[in-house]
Amino acid sequence: MGLGSDMYRQQILDHYKNPRNYGELEDPDFTHVGENPSCGDTIQMEVALDDAEETIEAVRFTGDGCAISMASASMLSERLHGMSVDELDALDTDDITEMLGVDISPMRVKCAVLGRQVAQDGAKIHRGELDPDRTRTKTEE
Amino acid sequence: MGVQEQYPFDVEAARADFPILDRKVGGDPETPGEGPGDDTPLVYLDNAATSHTPDPVVDAIADYYRGYNANVHRGIHQLSQEASVAYEEAHDTVADFVGADGREEIIFTKNTTEAMNLVAYAWGLEELGPGDNVVLSEMEHHASLVTWQQIGKRTGADVRFVEVTDEGYLDMNHAAELIDDDTEMVSVVHVSNALGTINPIAELADLAHDHDALIFADAAQSVPNRPVDVKALDVDFLAFSGHKMCGPTGIGALYGRESLLDEMQPYLYGGDMIRRVSFEDSTWEDLPWKFEAGTPSIAQGIGFAAAIEYLEAIGMERIEAHEDLLAAYAYDELAAIDGVEIYGPPGDDRGGLVSFNVDGVHAHDLSSILNDYGIAIRAGDHCTQPLHDELGISASARASFYLYNTVEEIDALVDAVGEARDLFV
Incomplete structure (x- = not known):
């Protein structure tokens, strides 16, 4: 099939139907919610850090959206475990498409990177580097 | 009698005025995995967003x-x-x-x-x-x-x-x-x-x-x-x-x-x-x-x-009659697919468009898959976010018709929606 259906390989569909790390943490260091205004996809990421606040110890996400955004957030949640905060900051769009293992059509890239954006913005707000009022997203109380 | 015989005007003659309808798009559903191609006939069902322009x-x-x-x-x-x-x-x-x-x-x-x-x-x-x-x-x-x-x-x-x-x-x-x-x-x-x-x-x-x-x-x-x-x-x-x-x-x-x-x-x-x-x-x-x-x-x-x-x-009464025909046909065919929910009035009492969702398939995913079959539809809230909130959905898929659309194109839509559903179920 072409680009559209090719995006829906088994791995994507599996993560969409059986999302990993789905839910909330009891005591997250930060929680952040992001929305993709063009399609209404919403993702919340909760992250717990180690005492030094350098390494990600636990991640949970919840959300509502298309298979691409949900599968991407699910796969990202697995990858973030044990990742350093610096490595999270450095994740770019290519890393996400590589993680997904499929070509993402240009109109759908925003869906694929939403989870990454939410995690990165959440971390920046947590460190005081980003004004929550100046993001498209909002921090949960 | 086929639905085509009820067309109120010569739809094929009208299609000849729209060269864009002859172009090829997307990939080929017959050759999965070969990536994007340019060999699938366009089925344009996004006319409520914009129509095509005749010669x-x-x-x-x-x-x-x-x-x-x-x-x-x-x-x-x-x-x-x-x-x-x-x-x-x-x-x-x-x-x-x-x-x-x-x-x-x-x-x-x-x-x-x-x-x-x-x-x-x-x-x-x-x-x-x-x-x-x-x-x-x-x-x-x-x-x-x-x-x-x-x-x-x-x-x-x-x-x-x-x-x-x-x-x-x-x-x-x-x-x-x-x-x-x-x-x-x-x-x-x-x-x-x-x-x-x-x-x-x-x-x-x-x-x-x-x-x-x-x-x-x-x-x-x-x-x-x-x-x-x-x-x-x-x-x-x-x-x-x-x-x-x-x-x-x-x-x-x-x-x-x-x-x-x-x-x-x-x-x-x-x-x-x-x-x-x-x-x-x-x-x-x-x-x-x-x-x-x-x-x-x-x-x-x-x-x-x-x-x-x-x-x-062509005549506005004839265009209206053609849209009525297509809307009723599309409504009935889509409604017959398991897991399809259609929004709005019955097929025989609506303008020439059908908004729907397929259970378990997000509208954006559906639209991406239909694109592989050359089918252009709209997916989203169609600039009616509060209405979608009322319906309790974040997005829907919408097929919308115009004077040049045919029953065969709706058949292609219905087949592809079924394929998409099978992929996700």
């Missing part, structure tokens, strides 16, 4: 640029005269098309949205205040909803929404409750771009006028595909866009009653809309030019008129 309209635009391109109302020279006459006569064509009294009642705008804003600014900001109210419906497009919502905030006027019933119709009892002596404007979509509902504009006009309120019909989804007469609907304002009716983008029309337009102050100031200017003050040009400041969309206006001539040659 006679493209030719009319090209003829203007190749033959008599000039600014209007400025030059004494021959090209300017020719351009001015064609541009002015385009207003007459539009006026005749919707039953207006003349060009004085037809203002060319960028699109329906700008027409809505013109009235909201030129009339709303002047006339509305605390204690007044504007009545909309829950199925308004953002063009009307956001505009009146914000004008309401600026003027202190209350903005009210007539509820939509579970069947997708306007609750006319609720409309009768909401429209009262403090109502100044009733602004309602004629045919819903999300539900396909055909709203009873004439009935709402009676309600509005009984309370000395005005009525504005958003006719973006009705004028392209059915006979619309401003006198029969008894509306005070009505707006529509050229690009949804075989015309170019960048042009639309506002119909307004001449007596109302006469009283309204200009919305945009500048050249072409003035009669006399001094350093101290200015006076305005006659209607409709008072509302068309600056160099207008000349080629687009001429193309708009050519589009109307194209539609009239």
Whole structure:
């Protein structure tokens, strides 16, 4: 099939139907919610850090959206475990498409990177580097 | 008898006027995994977003640029005269098309949205205040909803929404409750771009006028595909866009009653809309030019008129009958698929579009998969976010039809929707 259906390989569909790390943490260091205004996809990421606040110890996400955004957030949640905060900051769009293992059509890239954006913005707000009022997203109380 | 034999006009002959319908897109569902290709016939079912442009309209635009391109109302020279006459006569064509009294009642705008804003600014900001109210419906497009919502905030006027019933119709009892002596404007979509509902504009006009309120019909989804007469609907304002009716983008029309337009102050100031200017003050040009400041969309206006001539040659009753046929067929075929939920009124009582969801398949995923089959549909909230909130969904898929669509194209849609569902189940 072409680009559209090719995006829906088994791995994507599996993560969409059986999302990993789905839910909330009891005591997250930060929680952040992001929305993709063009399609209404919403993702919340909760992250717990180690005492030094350098390494990600636990991640949970919840959300509502298309298979691409949900599968991407699910796969990202697995990858973030044990990742350093610096490595999270450095994740770019290519890393996400590589993680997904499929070509993402240009109109759908925003869906694929939403989870990454939410995690990165959440971390920046947590460190005081980003004004929550100046993001498209909002921090949960 | 096949549905095709019920076509009210020669659809294949009409398709020949639209070369874009012959192009290939996307990939090939027969050769999975080979990535994007360019070998699948286009099935264009996104006409409520924009329609395609037939050769006679493209030719009319090209003829203007190749033959008599000039600014209007400025030059004494021959090209300017020719351009001015064609541009002015385009207003007459539009006026005749919707039953207006003349060009004085037809203002060319960028699109329906700008027409809505013109009235909201030129009339709303002047006339509305605390204690007044504007009545909309829950199925308004953002063009009307956001505009009146914000004008309401600026003027202190209350903005009210007539509820939509579970069947997708306007609750006319609720409309009768909401429209009262403090109502100044009733602004309602004629045919819903999300539900396909055909709203009873004439009935709402009676309600509005009984309370000395005005009525504005958003006719973006009705004028392209059915006979619309401003006198029969008894509306005070009505707006529509050229690009949804075989015309170019960048042009639309506002119909307004001449007596109302006469009283309204200009919305945009500048050249072409003035009669006399001094350093101290200015006076305005006659209607409709008072509302068309600056160099207008000349080629687009001429193309708009050519589009109307194209539609009239087929006949608006026939186009409506064809859309009715396709909508009813698509509704029945889609409804027969397990897990498909359709929004809005029954298939035999709607405009030519069907919005739906497939259980377990997000509308964006569905649209991506259909694209592989060459099928173009819309996925999202169709600029009706509050309505989607009411429906309890974040997005829906929408197939919308026009005069050149066929039963075979709907069959292709239905097959592909089934394939997409199988992929996810």
